[in-house]
Amino acid sequence: MGVMMKHRNILALIIAFLVSITVLGCAKKVSNQTPPESNQQAQKSSASASTVGKSVPTSSAAPAASKPKQQLSAKDILKKTQGIYKSFRTLSIDGAAKVTKSIAGKSKSTSGSISIRFARPNKIRLKSGSGKEASISVCDGKNLWLYRADINRYIKIPAPSNLSKALGGSLTVKLLEGVDISSRAPDAKLLGTEIVSGSRCFVIEGSIEEPLAKGGSAVTKLWIDSISYLIRRARVVHRIPPEAFPEGQTRPKSALVVTQEVTFKKIVPNEPVSSRIFRFAPPPGAKEAKEADGAEQDPLLGAPAQFFTMPSLDGKEVSLYSMKGRPILLVFWSTLSPISKKHLPVVEDVYQDMKRSGLEVVAVTLDGNKDAAEQFVKENHITFPILFDYDKAMRVANSYSKGQMGLPTIYIIDKKGFIAGKIVGPGTAEQIKNDLAKLGIK
Structure with missing residues (x-):
């Protein structure tokens, strides 16, 4: 099974960054007056099935929110919304997304298109960006392919x-999978209604999306069509204070x-989607990144290690910087990688033999299946910290891989905090001990 971590990283970032707010919108024009609750119930089915596939221009400005007439709470509306998504047999959507980063009075924005084709139980084709910025995820129900255009490589996993976890925690896919978002946001409130692309929408705000960093905050605003209960626009504002940046890295002076x-121009639910959509054809010249391709000379060898803080499976914060002054084995692994799962118990044996010499071992999990990771750790009696934070793990892996990473990969960090060695693939306990011996660790 092929796993290329930089590929996974950028895909995860794009998907988590763009798709996690992709919570779908319809384009049916409605009157400027919010219909009574009874009329909404009568019109909901036909609106979501027969009229949401039309393309409409995005309005340049939305009028100020006005209080809705019906006595619906934010939780009521969110429950109706998640029920609509859960009922879809298929779904085709197209839209546009924008991400803006601001710090110390300076801002930078990037924009791109996004499309999703979905069919139950677990078939999906997701494309975001274009040209060298494009990424494609395809699942045919048996295998999942993840492709990244800028390096023209892809990986294939079961x-x-x-x-939703495999695609970076996408809120859209979570809704299709039946996740109860109304319970995730107990602070959600109904602000009123606004017109979006000619349709009157409820405006709901709350902590629906998780923060990008521990210690940060995230406020989500959703524009939900008042007839079809589909989400036409979503906005998430993340605030990451200086203290939330990892230890050992330069922290900004301001947040x-x-x-x-994201705004969607078209949505077509419950219409046939060709099975050909869910076939992955590698783009011209694209190569598959194989698991444990082998270790080539890594430009990071001899360079200072990138220190970071990340929560472990039990929720405790683990700081790599606090281990500086002791030798560290930094292991990148995944529950989706059979070789990783065979190798981690080998690392545990080395740890038990050498922890009295001051050896520290930390494993970074590069997939989103926490339950599988916890079960594996329990069954194999792993005692060193297993770190788990999908988005942060991908960013850390990218900072180390500088191109591509086979799984498992071990970086050996010496007592001074420099990268002194690297092992890719199923190294033996003897190999790991020999490499540590070169650093005077026995």
Whole structure:
């Protein structure tokens, strides 16, 4: 099974960054007056099935929110919304997303298109960006392919049981999978209604999306069509204060604000989707990144290690910087990688033999299946910290890989904090001990 971690990283970032706010919108024009609750119930089915596939221009400005007439709470509306998504047999959507980063008075924005084709139980085709910025994820129900255009490489793994986790925690896919978002946001409130692309929408705000960093905050605003209960626009504002940046890295003097926004121009539910859509054809010249391709000379060898803080499976914060002054084995692994799962117990044996010499071992999990990771750790009696934070793990892996990473990969960090060695693939306990011996660790 092929796993290329930089590929996974950028895909995860794009998907988590763009798709996690992709919570679908319809384009049916409605009157400027919010219909009574009874009329909404009568019109909901026909609106979501027969009229949401039309393309409409995005309005340049939305009028100020006005209070809705019906006595619906934010939780009521969110429950109706998640029920609509859960009922879809298929779904085709197209839209545009924008991400703006602001810090110390300076801002930078990037924009791109996004499309999703979905069919139950677990088939999906997701494309975001264009040209060298494009990424494609395809699942045919048996396998999942992840492609990244800028390096023209892809990976293939068995289809996960939970697509949303595999695709970076996409809120859209979570809704399709039946996740109860109304319970995730107990602070959600109904602000009123606004017109979006000619349709009157409820405006709901709350902590629906998770923060990008521990210690940060995230405020989600959803524009939900008042007839079809589909989400036409979503905006998430993340605030990352200086203290939330990892230890050992330069921290800014002011908070970083990341605003993600997506608007959908077209949605077509419950219409046939050709099975050909879910076939992955590698783009011209694209190569598959194989698991444990072998270790080539890594430009990071001899360079200072990138220190970071990340929560372990039990929720405790683990700081690599606090281990400086002791030798460290930094292991990158995944529950989706059979070789990783065979190798981690070998690392545990080395740890038990050498922890009295001051050896520290930390494993970074590069997939989103926490339950599988916890079960594996329990069954194999792993005692060193297993770190788990999908988005952060991908960013850390990218900072180390500088191109591509086979799994498993071990970086050996010496007592001074420099990268002194690297082992790719199923290294033996003897190999790991020999490399540590070169650093005077026995």
